[in-house]
Amino acid sequence: MxxxxxxxxxxxxxxxxxxxxxxxxxxxxxxxxxWPPVNAVEDNNAANLESTAPSVVADTVAEREFGNGADVPALVVWKRSGGLSEDDLGKLKALTQALTEAPLQDQTGIIPLYQLPDPVLLSQLSEDKSSFVLPILFDPEADADRLKENVEALKAKVKEIFGENPFETPIDETDALSARVTGPVGISIDATALFSNADVTLLIATVLLVMVILLLIYRxxxxxxxxxxxxxxxxxxxxxxxxxxxxxxxxxxxxxxxxxxxxxxxxxxxxxxxxxxxxxxxxxxxxxxxxxxxxxxxxxxxxxxxxxxxxxxxxxxxxxxxxxxxxxxxxxxxxxxxxxxxxxxxxxxxxxxxxxxxxxxxxxxxxTPEMEAERARRKGKQPRARKQRSEGIGALVIKRPWTIMLATLILLGGLAGFSTQLKYTFDLLSSFPSDMESREGFTVIGEQFSAGSLAPVKVMVDTEGKANDLKERLESLPYIAKVGEPQQGKENKQIQAYEVEFSMNPYSMEAMDHIPDLREAAEQALLAAGITDPSDQVWISGQTAMQYDTEVIGDRDAMVVIPVVILLIALLLLLYLRSLVATIYLIGTVVLSFFSALGLGWIILHYGFGVEAIQGAIPLYAFVFLVALGEDYNIFMVSRIWQKSKTMPLKQAIKEGVNETSSVITSAGIILAGTFAVLATLPMQVLIQFGTVTALGVLLDTFIVRPLLVPSITAILGRSAFWPGRRDFSADQAKSKPSM
Incomplete structure (x- = not known):
């Protein structure tokens, strides 16, 4: 001290x-x-998966054996509702010729449409001849900012050749040519733009919100x-x-x-x-x-x-x-x-x-009262009578602790029950606003072509030179729309690769769940060909495979991070409060609050706003924030109760501790929830969902867990709440003795 x-x-x-x-x-x-500000050294192109992840290993094999396996495609989607004209196709040929002769800065490949016979080109159009997808490959080392520069240069070239800017034409405008950039390049550019704009927007909105709340509360x-x-x-x-x-x-x-x-x-x-x-x-x-x-x-x-x-x-x-x-x-x-x-x-x-x-x-x-009296005397007025502090929520807690504890447990438990209904997605594209360029382009592909063509996967196998029926097996799968012809590896001629398109959104959970099925089909084909142990001779690359690995690694991280967070916070509470019992119920109430926040968030997002699934990373992010921040309020209130219990009966300490911390924790909780709620105002589903769940969790901690559940449990446990720590309970004992 x-x-x-x-x-x-x-x-x-x-x-x-x-x-x-x-x-x-x-x-x-x-x-x-x-030193540079943190904004100046952002890296928005950093890898999320380790080099040992199966999809990353597969990308390495694809790059080594098939050259463009690791290149990043931009899918330029062209659409004219009345059908693409001969003039449109002629200008597309001119565009590919110009980009072949003078490639964009990071361009690594483009289909030379100008060299294709007209029947071949026409066969690549959608069934109603209204749409066409032009893939352009880029260097995988190019970050989102460089890719954006490339796409801007592409749009300038298009405007020069077409005499108009089809990227500004509404996608559903009748009989007008429109174009959109989607695929991994378009998605990367749009995601970076959303988060970059969020940085400035969040700063302004958060400062204003905190200022307004503080002024309203403290005036x-x-x-x-x-x-x-x-x-x-x-x-x-x-x-x-x-x-x-x-x-x-x-x-x-x-x-x-x-x-x-x-x-x-x-x-x-x-x-x-x-x-x-x-x-x-x-x-x-x-x-x-x-x-x-x-x-x-x-x-x-x-x-x-x-x-x-x-x-x-x-x-x-x-x-x-x-x-x-x-x-x-x-x-x-x-x-x-x-x-x-x-x-x-x-x-x-x-x-x-x-x-x-x-x-x-x-x-x-x-x-102080003396200062108030002196101030009133100087002004010739009577000093104002001080308002008597109301009994507040603390009195109710110590009067009916069992009722309050059971009621709050039923409420929080009921909300937590809805957390079992959560559905998850790793589809970044679905979190974009519906009018964002990459999402509009993907919508056209899904409507006019196979949705799987947006991001096909590459299934590669080491055949050891043996004949196999892998292509037939893949084509027989009900969720596969198209299987390309086999390609032969450059360095290892025994490696074969097949471009596989799903019949569904390749970013969906349904498609991700089929990655193990594809691997099993490939292994079965190799087994049938006489290869005894094909487990390390199958590789699957592509966005869907990467998302599957993301899910697997995310589940692993949750199994590691969550127990360690709980253990470390429990140890800190134990050292600070010196009470095993208090540590257990403080941790337990915050964990319950977390699941209640997930359940309430799902009720609002799913039943209120029609969200079919939340981003897969939300639960782990929300857990770390809510458990850590939720304990802040418990620590502040319980430490006050602990201090007061040294000089007064425990029930009185609970009442005064709750009442004294009530206003500040309520103010702090409103501000903290408000700042996280600001995230829900941004046009990005992952931020909306994270902000909603976290804000709800903070509010549950502020208005239910901290003022009601925790003090009611403390009141019910009485002296046991301090075990094995020691407290002088003479005040309680003296109060309980009958007067002589």
Missing amino acids: KAIESVSRAVTGKRGRWVTLAVWILLVAVLSVV SPILALIPIAAVGFAYGVTSPLLGLLAEQGIIIVDAQAIAIMTVLLFGAGTDYCLFLISHFRHVLTEEEDKRTALVKAFKGSSGAIAMSGFTVVIALLVLLLAKYGAYQRFAVPFSLSILVMGFASLTLVPALLAIFGRASFYPFVPR
């Missing part, structure tokens, strides 16, 4: 507060000059600016630190991670600030000297703030154990931002409060 008091006096002293502010200003200024403009300033300084330090780590190749950051990091920083960071501010405001009504009040507030809240922040940091770092790249890329940015924000909450915020003092709360300045 002496160390805490020393820190508080150092950062709030007459010189210390200004020195603290100057250090933060200098730190942000210097780091911003010497003080200065107070509203203090958390915003603290978060701004924290971001100013975090950004160049992450920029340095990314520049040195230690970590990889992408636009999605930066966007969500911004939300997390504002939401959780503001919460930590409010934990101190609310306590400071309360102590100012009892202590006349503002610095003494601030030191007391710091001592009373710093432990909970540090513990809450450390819990979140540890939980987010566990994502480093994941094998899926996107999970790993979240770990360091998120944990580092919270760590820096924790330091800002314990140094910069106290310094700012010390500088502004009671004026921080203007015009509703908190004063």
Whole structure:
């Protein structure tokens, strides 16, 4: 406690507060000059799968044996509802000739339509002759920004040859030529654009939201600016630190991670600030000297703030154990931002409060009764009578703990039951807005051609030179629309490859589930040909195969990350509270809240908005955030109950602890839920779903778990809630003794 008091006096002293502010200003200024901001070193083309993943190994085999196996295709979809004219086809030939003679910067291949006889070209049109798909291959090393430059150059060339810009023509406009870029290149460009725009949009929307909520709750403009300033300084330090780590190749950051990091920083960071501010405001009504009040507030809240922040940091770092790249890329940015924000909450915020003092709360300045009386005397008025604190929710909890516990368990359990109905998808395209270019192009392909032609898979086998019936086996499968002729490997002539198109959306879960079936069919064909152990002689590449591997690795990561997060948070709670019983029910309530949030999210997204499936990564992301952030509120409230139980009966400690933390946790919960809800305003289903589920989880923690379920369990358990820790229960015993 002496160390805490020393820190508080150092950062709030007459010189210390200004020195603290100057250090933060200098730190942000210097780091911003010497190291790049994190936005400048984004890598939105980083691989999510390890090099040992089956689909990645297959891509390597495809590139080695078949040349263009690893090239990335852009599918340019052309459509004229009345049918493509001879002039359209002639201009398409001219376009491919121009791109053959003068390729785009990263172009690696294009079908030379100008060399094809007219009957062959006409056979490639859709059945009603209204649509045509032109594949253009690009270097797989080109990132989304470079691919975008290539596509912009392509569109300029099209405008030059066609004399119009069909990419701007509405896709359903009658008898007008339209064009759209889809396929892996188009999807990559659109996904990057969505997340890039989200970064700026989120920052503006989040700042405005936090400002408005703080003004509505505290009605003080200065107070509203203090958390915003603290978060701004924290971001100013975090950004160049992450920029340095990314520049040195230690970590990889992408636009999605930066966007969500911004939300997390504002939401959780503001919460930590409010934990101190609310306590400071309360102590100012009892202590006349503002610095003494601030030191007391710091001592009373710093432990909970540090513990809450450390819990979140540890939980987010566990994502480093994941094998899926996107999970790993979240770990360091998120944990580092919270760590820096924790330091800002314990140094910069106290310094700012010390500088502004009671004026921080203007015009509703908190004063002691003596100060109020003196102020009224100077104005010649009677001092205002203080409002009696209502019994609040704490009194209800200790009066009817069993009723409240059972009611909340039934409610949360009922919502959690809906989480068993969740359906998942790994189809990134379905999360795009319906009017986005790559999705419009895919819709045309699905309507006019086989949907599987958007992203065929390549089935490769090492035949050892033996004849086999693999092509016939693949063609007999009911979910396969087309099987290409066998191709022979360049280096290993015994390797054969077949381009296989599904009869369904190749990005769908249904198609993904057939990847093991394709592998089994290939192995059975090799077994029938006399190969005894074909398991390592079959490779399947393509987007569907990659998504299948993503699902498998995602399931593995969930099995690893979730137990480790629970274990580490449990250990931290045990060390902080020194109570095994409290640790168990605090962890249990937050886990229950997580499943309830998933269930409630599914009710809203599925039954309310018609969402057929949520993105497969949502549960793991939501779990890490909700369990870590949910424990913040439990820690803050329970630590207050623990402190008060030293000097008063436990039931009284519960009542006062709940009531004293009620307003600040409610405010913090609304702000945190609001910042995550901002994600739901963006035109990206993965962000909408993540924002919705996380915001709902925070609200459940704020209004049900923290004020009702946790204190009611504590009241029912009584002294056992502290086991095996020791408490002096003499106050309880004295109260229970009959008076003489």
